[in-house]
Amino acid sequence: MRVFLCVLGRDITLAMRRRTDVLTTLFFFIIVVSLFPLGVGTEKQTLKILGPGVVWVAALLASMLALERLFAADYEDGTLEQMLLSTQPPAVLVLAKVTAHWLLTGLPLVIIAPLVGLQYQLPGNAQWIMMVSLLVGTPVLSLIGAIGAALTLGLRGGGILLSLLILPLYIPVLVYGAGAVTVSMIDLADTQPYLSLLGAFLLLALTLSPLATGAALRIALE
Amino acid sequence: MKIHWFRYSSPATFYDLAGRLIPWFAALALVLTLAGLYWGFFETPDRLGGTNPQKEYYRIIFLHVPAAWLSMWLYLVLAAWSAVGLIFNTRLSYMMAVATAPSGAIFTFIALWTGSFWGRTSWGTWWDWDPRLTSELILLFLYIGYMALHSAIDDTRRADRSAALLALVGLICVPIIFWSINCPDPNQCAALHQRSGLDRVDPNILWAMLVTTLGLWSYSFAAIFARVRGVILSREADTQWVRDLVATEAAP
Numbered sequence: 001m002r003v004f005l006c007v008l009g010r011d012i013t014l015a016m017r018r019r020t021d022v023l024t025t026l027f028f029f030i031i032v033v034s035l036f037p038l039g040v041g042t043e044k045q046t047l048k049i050l051g052p053g054v055v056w057v058a059a060l061l062a063s064m065l066a067l068e069r070l071f072a073a074d075y076e077d078g079t080l081e082q083m084l085l086s087t088q089p090p091a092v093l094v095l096a097k098v099t100a101h102w103l104l105t106g107l108p109l110v111i112i113a114p115l116v117g118l119q120y121q122l123p124g125n126a127q128w129i130m131m132v133s134l135l136v137g138t139p140v141l142s143l144i145g146a147i148g149a150a151l152t153l154g155l156r157g158g159g160i161l162l163s164l165l166i167l168p169l170y171i172p173v174l175v176y177g178a179g180a181v182t183v184s185m186i187d188l189a190d191t192q193p194y195l196s197l198l199g200a201f202l203l204l205a206l207t208l209s210p211l212a213t214g215a216a217l218r219i220a221l222e
Numbered sequence: 223m224k225i226h227w228f229r230y231s232s233p234a235t236f237y238d239l240a241g242r243l244i245p246w247f248a249a250l251a252l253v254l255t256l257a258g259l260y261w262g263f264f265e266t267p268d269r270l271g272g273t274n275p276q277k278e279y280y281r282i283i284f285l286h287v288p289a290a291w292l293s294m295w296l297y298l299v300l301a302a303w304s305a306v307g308l309i310f311n312t313r314l315s316y317m318m319a320v321a322t323a324p325s326g327a328i329f330t331f332i333a334l335w336t337g338s339f340w341g342r343t344s345w346g347t348w349w350d351w352d353p354r355l356t357s358e359l360i361l362l363f364l365y366i367g368y369m370a371l372h373s374a375i376d377d378t379r380r381a382d383r384s385a386a387l388l389a390l391v392g393l394i395c396v397p398i399i400f401w402s403i404n405c406p407d408p409n410q411c412a413a414l415h416q417r418s419g420l421d422r423v424d425p426n427i428l429w430a431m432l433v434t435t436l437g438l439w440s441y442s443f444a445a446i447f448a449r450v451r452g453v454i455l456s457r458e459a460d461t462q463w464v465r466d467l468v469a470t471e472a473a474p
Contacts, residue, residue, distance in 0.1 A: 147391055151384045155374050164370055165388060168363040169395050201398075212391055219383040
């Protein structure tokens with residue numbers, strides 16, 4: 001646990017020294033979401049239908065673009081190698097780094113979500129459900145993405161490759177995350193199974209992804 | 223007599239074995255595929271009953287269903303070889319996995335392509351976000367991801383192991399993806415589920431399909447063995463047995 005907090009604190013401190021990196025992801029999200037109404041028209045009904053899907057796809061892309069930075073800096077200066085050489089289990093280190101990554105890229109998206117929801121004329125209830133679904137869903141994105149980030153560590157064209165590997169695996173989260181918001185506009189009571197399933201994905205990803213990411217890092221640093 | 227269980231896990235011996243097996247599987251593939259297709263095209267009823275009778279165009283299933291089955295089966299084969307490679311650290315299993323991926327991707331593509339033709343005549347559209355179509359498309363993405371990751375890494379050992387790990391992660395995710403597309407609304411899963419079962423297929427049609435499947439399966443064996451021979455040669459290029467082999471091949 002102490003190791004977990006130590007790595008978490010270190011990563012957050014490092015990121016806070018370079019705040020623009022964090023803000024870039026956030027503004028990328030806002031810009032992508034703002035582009036859609038300009039492309040498909042600003043009719044209120046269309047936007048309401050598009051809204052949940054667009055916000056979720058933008059969250060997917062934003063979280064994926066930020067993934068490249070997850071291990072890259074530590075890999076280049078050798079810190080990652082030293083971490084893996086230590087006696088600590090790699091899964092704990094990975095979990096700490098992913099948590100830090102989510103706090104810096106996922107959580108801001110959750111907080112800003114109501115603002116972009118306003119752009120899409122989403123009603124109040126749907127805003128809440130969108131925040132909750134993003135709160136449960138974005139950690140899953142970070143956890144799955146970590147596997148891809150570890151696999152593509154230090155490769156040429158890693159970013160494009162990462163999207164090819166990871167985006168198909170994001171589909172369940174997208175289906176149920178956007179589904180929850182869409183359903184909440186019809187009947188709020190129906191959203192519960194969607195959110196439960198997102199929670200189930202989170203538990204599954206929490207248990208399996210750090211192990212897989214640890215193994216992938218060991219392969220990459222051999 | 224003592225059996226050498228691991229005799230053919232060495233690339234050198236397996237290269238030879240694969241070379242001897244290829245003609246057999248290739249011949250079997252040709253015979254079975256042609257027989258199955260002939261049976262399917264000429265010896266089955268020219269229309270299917272039901273509320274929406276399908277005429278001649280239903281015959282695309284004799285190519286479509288075998289390809290779809292094999293596309294899924296070959297992913298299991300790919301994941302199995304990857305797992306064996308990661309667990310026992312054997313060189314040949316990775317080579318088999320690498321050789322399997324293109325065949326699987328081809329069958330996935332054929333299944334999508336023929337399914338699209340069938341959809342055009344039957345549903346009036348080339349593409350529909352039907353669960354089966356979508357999950358097959360994702361399977362194609364997984365195959366492409368595997369091959370892209372493998373070819374992006376120059377170091378063979380890392381490429382093998384990274385791609386193997388990806389194949390296993392995909393194996394865990396595929397059921398989840400399949401079921402999340404199959405049942406987008408968790409409130410009505412049971413009602414939405416499409417039912418199809420082998421026991422409801424006319425035995426005449428089913429057997430024609432199975433024969434074609436065996437034919438295409440033999441083709442996969444032949445193609446994968448041919449591909450793995452190439453992989454073995456290029457990876458073992460600096461060993462003595464390959465040099466000897468090249469020397470004897472080159473000699474008149």
